Amino acid sequence: MKLAIIGSGKIVQEFLPLIKDLPDIQVKAILGTKRSQERTEKIQAQYGIEASYTDIDECLQSAAFTTVYIAVPNHLHYAFAKKALEAGKDVICEKPFTLKHAELLDLERLAAEKNLVLIEAITNQYLINYQKIKKASENIGKLKIIECNYSQYSSRYEAFKAGTILPAFDPKKGGGALMDINIYNIHLVVGLLGKPRHVRYFANIERNIDTSGVLILDYGEIKVVCIGAKDSEAPIRSTIQGTEGSVVINGPTNTLDSYSIIFDDVENFDHKDHPHRMYDEFKRFSQVINDRDMDFVKKQLEHSKIVMEIVETALADAGIILG
Template sequence: MKLAIIGSGKIVQDFLTITKDLPQIELEAIVGTTRSKETLEELKKIYGIKNYFTDYEQCLREDTIDAVYIAVPNHLHFSFTKKALLAGKHVICEKPFTTDYQQFLELKQLAESKQKILLEAITNQYLENYSEIKKQLSSLGAIKLIECNYSQYSSRYDAFKNGEIAPVFDAQKGGGALMDLNIYNIHFVVGLLGRPLGVHYFPHMENQVDTSGILVLQYKEYQAVCIAAKNSDAPVRSVVQGETRSIVVDSPTNVLTSFGIYQKNQLLETISVNSHPHRMYQEFVTFDQIIQHKDFVAMQKRLTHSESVMWIIDQAKTAAQF
């Protein structure tokens, strides 16, 4: 895969650290703003990226690039992805796919009409530990409850309280606890249980954005609760409760470093089968395979999952009226 990276922020710099372990991915270009030119030059040099651009559309005109990885602020995902698809590029877009369900549907239709691969970068769906959790579900007995808590006091929260609004706390830019942290919990649950029958969201609102919230997903025979907070801390963990056993994950739902199998509150086994220590490695291995083989069947499966997640986001915002 001949890849252009769109963005130069924290997630991009984290991804670049593993590119040495992904020789099948050729780093053709990196794109940023004019004020990030110095950072682009530095990243180009350190990681052997062939070129850099401060003009996104100029980058898209390069014939050597067949795919782009979009890692810009949430509210730009839709427009950047649409431009790339119209330019004939395959697209890997960071979570959340878009800030609006209808935007997602438009991108899905466009990718299908252009016969281009479109995928959401969401680490937990590709981790081997997550696949193992799915395999272990049948050993738990009838599933009763799932609870996910991803609460992390934001380094930008104090500034937010003083009136400095960063994108992660700007509702107009896809910020807030639901879109930033709870999105991982939603993906975790949907990958196990599918689309729920009902969605309810109870946010704590500050300056018109949810700084924390409790999301309840209703299924026919069980319930799932997804908790996320950027205004407070708590132990980060997820629990899948079955009638006879339970699974406990003592790490964020985007990392899944390991998980335990419990029976009557006694640990029976700890499982960790991830093949690489970095959470983003396996997803990019899979992305490369799907793009290289133009595997539209795999793409449709992934898009169906992402569509359910975007539908939940839309339902949650409607339920909470924000």
């Protein structure tokens, strides 16, 4: 896979050290802003990337790559993904896919017209531990309750309280607890159960954005609570409860560090074959793009659309307007 990285921020700097372990992926270009040009060129030199750009249109004219990885702030995902698809590039887009469900549908339509790959980078769906957790949840009797708690005090929260609005807390830029960290909980649950019957979101709102909140998903006989907080902390773990046992996930739902299966006693497991949380997803993306596995792409898009429907319903329920 010949790849261009659109963005040069934190997630990109987390991703690039992984490339040495993914020989099928060649990073051909990187795009940053004019303001971050010095940093972008430093990254380019450090990782031996052939070209760096500050203009998205100029970047997309290059024939050196066929796939783009979009890792810019949330509010830019839709516009940049659309430009990439229009330029004939396959698209891997960071979570959240878009700010609105209709935007994702528009991207899906465009990708289908051009027979291009459009897929969301969401770590937990590809982790080996997640596949094992899904299997374990089928063997603990009838599922009754799922509780996911991803609460992590944001390093940007103090500045936010003081009046400095950074993207993580900016409603115009798709910020907030639901979009940032609770969305990992939503992806985990949708991967297990699919589309819920009802959605409610009870949020703590400051300056028109949710700094924390409790999302309730009703699946009939199964009730789900997803907690995401950037204004407070708690032990980060998730629990899947069945009539005969339970599965406890240790750590955030974007890494799934390990898990325990509890019946009369406790068994602990960790099946990771690589320490980097993004390894499994990008290994799979490379295979999908090389094989043109459009059935898999369609399946993952259906999953992403359910997530976006939940997010849109939840934000409306809380009276939060993004973008």
